[in-house]
Each structure stands twice: as C-alpha cells, then as structure tokens.
Amino acid sequence: MINKSDSEQNNQQVNPAPDDNRTAIEAGLQHLAAAALAEGWMEKMRVRNGERSVSANEVTSLTALIVYVAHMAKVSEFRIERELADHFSVPNMKCLPSSRFDDAIRYLVDQVPEQADSTGLV
Numbered sequence: 001m002i003n004k005s006d007s008e009q010n011n012q013q014v015n016p017a018p019d020d021n022r023t024a025i026e027a028g029l030q031h032l033a034a035a036a037l038a039e040g041w042m043e044k045m046r047v048r049n050g051e052r053s054v055s056a057n058e059v060t061s062l063t064a065l066i067v068y069v070a071h072m073a074k075v076s077e078f079r080i081e082r083e084l085a086d087h088f089s090v091p092n093m094k095c096l097p098s099s100r101f102d103d104a105i106r107y108l109v110d111q112v113p114e115q116a117d118s119t120g121l122v
Contacts, residue, residue, distance in 0.1 A: 051097045058101050062093055065108045072112050084108065 054062065066084065070077040081093055087107055090096050096104055 051099065053094060054096050054098050054101055058098065059094055062096075062101075062104060062108070065105065066093075069108050069111045072115070080108070080111065083111075 062084070066077055066080045070080045073080070084104060084107065085092050085096075088096055088100055088104060093104075
C-alpha cells in the first residue's frame, strides 16, 4: 500500500462484517469491558488491602531514586527495587501503600553509599 497512488488506495474498499456478526462482536467486547471494569483492571488507581497504592507520579519518583541509588552503589536497579519491596513487604513497588511513600523515599536515601565526591565533601 505504501507505493500505491491515492486513487488505487481509494478504489480498495474494506468489506464490513455482516450486521449479525458485528452485533455479536460488539456485544462480546462490551461484556469484556464490563468485566474488566468490575475486576478493576482499568482503574488508574490501585487499591490493595483497602488502601490506595502509590500513584503514577510517586512511582516515577521512586524509580528515579532507585536508578540513582543503583548507580551510586554500583548494583542493578532490580536489586534495589527488590530490596525496597522486601523491606515494605509488598510484591512490587507499585503495590506500596501511598501512606508509606515518604518512608520509602527515606529508605532509598539511606541506601545511597557515603562516598566523597571530587570536592572531598561527603
């Protein structure tokens, strides 16, 4: 299709599905969407044990700090994230309760190794 002229592309028509088949497909999709919403699959906000989990912005902040800590400690980011999750007894960082976000930041800051930089400051 890339090399065809506009007139050739316009002459090709897509055959729509028959009305009875289309109706069945749409009904199935609506059923899946309703089930997904009922299960909470499409929620922007995650809730675990009745408490809201960290937001997308909080996850971004934690991720940035994890990358920094891993770089400074010369270990993998996965290891730092796993230690964070283990410390707070959650399956992964995204399941961290929002009320523990500040504690997670403090925990990660404490993981930064004390190293003298080029100015000799610690």
